Structures are given as C-alpha cells and as structure tokens.
Amino acid sequence: MDITLPILILAIPISMFLILGIGGVKMSRKTAGVLGILGMGTTLTLAYTVAFTYFFSGDPAFIVDGVRQQLQVFDVTWLAFTDTLVVHLGFLLDPISAMMLVVITTISFMVHLYSWGYMEHEPGFQRYYSFLSLFSFSMLGLVVATNIFQMYIFWELVGVSSYLLIGFFYKLPSAVSASKKAFIVTRFADLGFLIGILLLSFYTDTFNFMELTHNPEGVLASTGGATFMGASVLTWALVLIYVGGMGKSAMMPLHIWLPDAMEGPTPVSALIHAATMVVAGVYLVARMFPVYLMEETALLFITCVGAITAFYAAVVACCQIDIKRILAFSTISQIAFMMVALGVTRPGLHDGMGYMSSMFHLFTHAMFKALLFLGAGALIHAVHSNNYTEMGGLRKYMPITHWTFLIGCLAIAGIWPFAGFFSKDEMLTAMFANNWIWGAWMTMVAGLTAFYMFRMYFMVFWWEENPHYKEHKPHDAPWQMSVPLIFLAAVSCVSGFIPFGELVTWNRLPYHIHIDPQVATTSLIIAAFGIGLAAWLFMKRNHKPAAMKNAMPGLWKAANRRFYWDEFYMFVTHKIIFNIFCRSIAWFDRHVIDATMDGFAKVTQKTSVAVKGMQSGSIQAYVVWYFLGAVAVAAITWICLL
Amino acid sequence: MDSVGNIVLYFVVAISMLVFSVMAVTSRKILRSATYLLFVLISTALFYFQLGYQFLGAVQIAVYAGGIMVLFIFSILLTHRPDDKSGKIESHRRIAGICASVLGAALLLGALFTMPVGAAGCSLTDVLAAGNCIDMQTIGHTLLGTDKFHYLLPFEAVSVLLLACIIGGVVVARKR
C-alpha cells in the first residue's frame, strides 16, 4: 500500500492542531471553524479510502484465501536506545485499525461540524478546534500503532487532549477539578500499563504487536514459567496492561473520572468520552487478544471487572438527574459490555464471535452514543441546563432532536432493526456460549439499559412541560448541529445490517453472523419490558416515581451518589494518604529539611551580625587591620625565609 | 670615608625630619601640623640634594613644599577658625595607632638590619664619586624620549591626569 494516504491521515490533524493552535488568535472564528472542518473532512475522506480499499478491494496484499492480512504500511525507527531497545513509529493496517479509522474520523468530523453551531458564542473557539485536531491526531496514532510503545505514547497524548478539553472552560472550578481528576486517575492507571509493557517486553524483547500476536505461544514460552505471587508473569503483565485500559475505559474502580469529565463541552463528551477515547481500553485488549488468549486468568479478570462495572453503572444511571451523567454511566456500562464480550471469547466458542461482537458493538455504540450525546447537547443548547427536571414535554418544540434521540435510545436499548440490537445480540450469544451466568447477568444489564435510557427519554420529551418555556421557547438547533444528528441517526438505523463478521474477527477469517432466536427473543422481551416500565412510570406526570423513591430512600440516595465511590476516594486520598503519609512527610519537610536550611540561615545571620561591627565604615579601622595584616604576612614570609 | 660636613648635615636633616614628623602627626592645631609637614618635606628635599639629585630636590621644594602646601594652607584656612583645636585622641585609637606603627616599624627595621648590605654599604662619597650625578640634559631626554627606558608615555599620562585633576577639583569643589 502506498504510504502517502496513511501519512496524510496522521499529518493533516497534527498540522491543523499547529496551524489553529499557533495562528488561531489571528483568525476569525469562521476561518478557524472552516479550516478545522475542512481538515477533518479531508482526513475523513482519506481514512474512508484507506479503510474501503482495505476491506473491499480484494487486493492480495490485504486478503489472502479469505484471511485478512495485517500489514505495517510503514514502521520507522524513532528512538534507538540500545541494540535491542528500539522504539518504532509506524502505521499498522488490519481489520480493527481500519474500522477504528472509520469510527474516529466519522465521529470527529460530525463533532467538528456540530461544534461550529454549539460552540459558536464561546470564547476560545479557535483553541477548541485546535484541541479537537490534537485529539483526532492522537487517537488515530493510537489505533494505527505498530508497537505497544507507540500506543503508549499516543495513549498519553489522548489523555492530555482529553485533559485539555475537559478543562476547556477553565474559569469554572468544577471543570478544572474534573480535568485534573481525569488526568490523575488515568495517569495512575497508565502506571500499571507502563509496568505491564516493561514486564512483557522484558521477556519477549519486542514491542511489536505483530511479533507478539502472531506467536502468542512464543510469548508464553519466553516467560519461562516465571511466577509472582501465585500468578504467572504473563498474567501479571496482561492484567497490568489491562489496568491501563481500565483507566481509559472507566472500568471500576477507576471509573470515577468519566462522570466528572462531562464538565467539558458536550461535543467533546460525544467524541472523547463516548465514542473514541474511552473505548481505547477495549481496543487495547482486542489488539493484544491472541496474547490474552494464552492466559485465561487475565480474561476472567477482564470479564469479572466488566460484569460488575456494567451492572453498577446501569444502576447508577437509573438514579441520575443530569442527562450527561446518565449518558456517561451508560457509556461506562456499554464499554463494560464490550469488555465482557472480549473476556468470554474463546476460539472454540462460535469461532470466537465474542471478539467480533465486541468490535461490532464498539462500532455501533460509537455511532448511537455520539448521537445521544449530540442530542443531549442540542437539548442543553435549547434549555441551558443539564438536568431533566428543567426539561419535559420537549417533543413538540424540538422535533428533529426528539426523533433522532428516540432512534438513539432504541438503538442502545437493542430494539430491532436498530444497530444496537444486532451487536448486543451477538455479544449476549457469546456470553451465553461461555457461561449462562454471564449471559443472564448481562441480559439483565441490557434490560436496565433500556429502562434508564427511556426513563431519560420520557422525562425529557414527555412528562410535563416546564413552565419556563413560555418565556423562552426552546427550538431545534441550527443546521450545523442538526446535520450530524440526522446523519448519525441514519447510521444507527442501518449499521446493524453491516456484515460485520465478514470484516472483523479475532483470527481475521470471515464469520457468518446468524441471529440466535432464543437469545434475541429474550433480550427483546427484556428490553421491551424495560421500555414499558419506563413508559408506565414516566410518560405522564404522576406520583409513582416519587413514591418509589420515597419507599427506598437509602438505595435511591446511594445510587444517586454513585454508591459513594467518590467519597471513598476522597476518604482514601484526603484522610488516609494526605493525613497520614503526606502530613508526616510535610512534618519531616518542615521540621527537618526546612529547619536545617533555616539553621544555616540563622547561623549565617548571627555570624554576620557578630562580625558586622568590623565593617564599621571607618576607614581608619580598615587601615589598622589592613596594615597589621600586611605586617603579619611580611613577618611570616620573613620567618619562613630565615 | 665621608666628609664631616656631610655627616653633620645628615644628622641635622635626619633629626629635624623625625622630630617634625612626630610633631606633624601629634600637634592638635591643624595649621601647625601643616607647617611641620612643610619642614619634613624640606628636609626630604635636602636629603635628595645630599644624594646628588638636585633636580628632584628642586621639584620636591617647588611642587610639594610650594604647591601642595599652599593647597593645604588654603583648605585649612577655609575650613577652620584660627583657634580651632582638634579634640583629644581617644585611647583605643591611640593604642591602635601605636600598635600599628610600632609593629610596622619594628618589622621594617628588623628586616633592614638583617639584610645583607653588600655594595650598598659603601659610603656616599664613593657612590657619588663614580661620576653618577645626572645632569638636567639627561633627565630631559629621558622624560621626553621615546627609546627604551625613556618615559614619554607616562609623562603624557601624568599630564592628562593632572588636567583631569584640575577639572575634577573644580567640579567637585564648586558651589552647587
């Protein structure tokens, strides 16, 4: 494959970042916006060209005997520390990276377009676009990484762009603390990632994904059966790498940053915290999947964490008021879904369809969750509040937003024929195939998903009109915002029919999707039940929700406060770490280190006070001392010469 | 062997020099101090004559005893009333002064008397007899010549310095 297009795919966003970042202050908003959208549009076209060429051209470079090939379009040496420790930068083209190119550029382009309307009156518009370009660059670099070190570099870059964009409204203290929280929590997780990388590469002598995944048995053999604390070294390495993924993908217990990240502008939430960056953890596991298959313990860990997170986030989402928070928890829950689907994948079970379904869900989820976030952005734009209590009955005022939002909700709830049905059905089938417990548990989570999404939908668009509408009539968003909504809604309607199994599978062989009627029926019934329950409770104004809430005040409050995870972290950091460790360290610093320094200063001061009398300013005293000194020197010299 | 006249002259000059030195630094009347200084300078000039440096002695009298002393007298008359007496010297100053001067003098005298005298020990008559007296012509050539061991450049430098001093003195002392 020609290397021009891959290089351009990476070069255009980074040059946009530089152009808008450096020259932005000199540009008008319109120039900056048009530049950003055009740059992203070009990248979108190029990425589509690359992905479609890869999937559909049938070129023997890309597919041999039905097996899709992995190829490094280019892979240059970047840092050669030693002969063996060499860091490369390159562009890896394979089914998942091609799919991610499509996802990232599509959502990013939609968000660029949408932001033109949404951010129109915000100060720092140019800065916003330059950060969006930086993020797009970093995310594209992450997915096409040829080696785990390059992935780590871009991993940090997406972290930093996420930090910059969450803290975009840097005058709001809540945004600043949210951005710090996101950065610190993910950084903390990345420490695990880094240790995992070092551990893995220490034994295998390579960072390269192709070398690792094409010979997983060799990776296992290279550790030589070394163990640490009862688990093999490879398990440790894989679990630690997964910890990095947990941080980025907001798995429990590192999920606390994602709900707060909603302080950023809503399009940013759609791009980074729903569609692309947060699935980096899933992508990481998928990228290393053949190696993970070597260690069932690591996969079991992934499954358990995912299952617990999915349920927890779904329950919390049922009791939130802020619509962006609901969507954030829904994102956590859905990503956990993908994680579980990856974790239950075994080559022997339906030819590893869990992997395929996980990637499929990643794709469809990106589309409908971005749609939901952008819809939420349109609502916030119209109502100027994040809380559904300020909304209600909006379907008459905002028809476009209403219909697209409904499509998004149906898609995430898994109703035929919308996209979520297909991917979720495949995932549930894979889970049932592994163990019926996973399947049943996640089916319940799917039901909860339908319930909380439609709870939000009904509260926002039905329920009761807010009396303030008479003074300030809400209306649909401008075309820049409506076009992405309609486009993503259309994609959410049809993307379920993409023959995904033909394109992306764990062993890159085609897999023919067939709907398992039993699982499909069950999940449909559960979803319909969730929707029905939500409709019964929330469609018209009534006292049932309040009564339910009052019946179990403790549970409601706990779920509303996200089961006190943030308080727990605050307790650990402030009470334990700050109080016990930091305070003793501070004491040591103040009373030992500072005191030593103060001691030096005091001694110097005392001495100088004592001797300052000698500097009397009296020239005669100086002469006496000088003369006596000269006499002394002369005398000593003379004595020595004698 | 030096002539008796030379020796007598030497003692007269040396004793007056030392006595007036002591009196110059101890007299409490500043105008008297200046006068004693004048006698010290004249004594020094006499030594120069005795050593065969007539030109230098003349310069000493003309510049030092003439010019500089006039400056001193003027400044004293400008800044003091005639019956001004400086206060008594504080004892710690006196002790410091005596310590410094006695120690210094002791060291230098010690060094002088232990130094190998050699040829320098010969008499004044001997060194003068060797025809070493310098005439004015040589001095003039040396001061204004440009050869090796000639001093035109320092001479000009000193003349510039003196000019600077004139201007500086005027600027510093003038009334603002």
Next chain:
Amino acid sequence: MDLGILWYLVPSVLMFACGVYGFVTRKNLIAILISLELMLNAADLNFVAFNRYIFPGQMEGMIFTLFAIAIAAAETAIAIAIIINVYRAIGNTDINEIKKLKF
C-alpha cells in the same frame, strides 16, 4: 664613618611609622591627608636611596619619585576639593561625622 644606605632608609621607616600613626589616630580629614603625605614621602625617599646606592648609574628610582610627586599633587588637589565639599555639607571636617556610607 660612612653614610651607607641604611642611614637613609631608617629615617624613611620612622617617618612612615609616624604617617601610619597619624593616619590611624587623627580625626581631622586634613590631618589624615597630612599623614598620608608623610607616608608617601617616606616611600619616595626609599626609591631615591635605593637608586643611589644599588643602581648608581641608572635613574629609574628618581623618575619614579618624580611621577609620585606629580601624582601626589593630583591626589591632594582632589582630596582637598572633596574635603571642602564635605565641609560645606556637614559643617566640619571630622571623619566621624561622615557616616552616610556606613552600613
């Protein structure tokens, strides 16, 4: 009795010691300047004596003294200008009254 070099150096040393004593003890600026002249004069005498006894055929010592006298004149002129200025500023020439440059 021979008038050797020491006969000239010893008075020079004593004159120098007098200068040191006066410099350290006197409070009047002009008196200090007078002491300074004494010390300078002692040094001049040294130069001349060394020139005469050790290098009788040369004249470096004499030239040096000549320049020293010139520079002493310059120095005295400036010093006296400063003293007059100080007198204008503080009304006397006592060194203990000049404290503005003290720490």
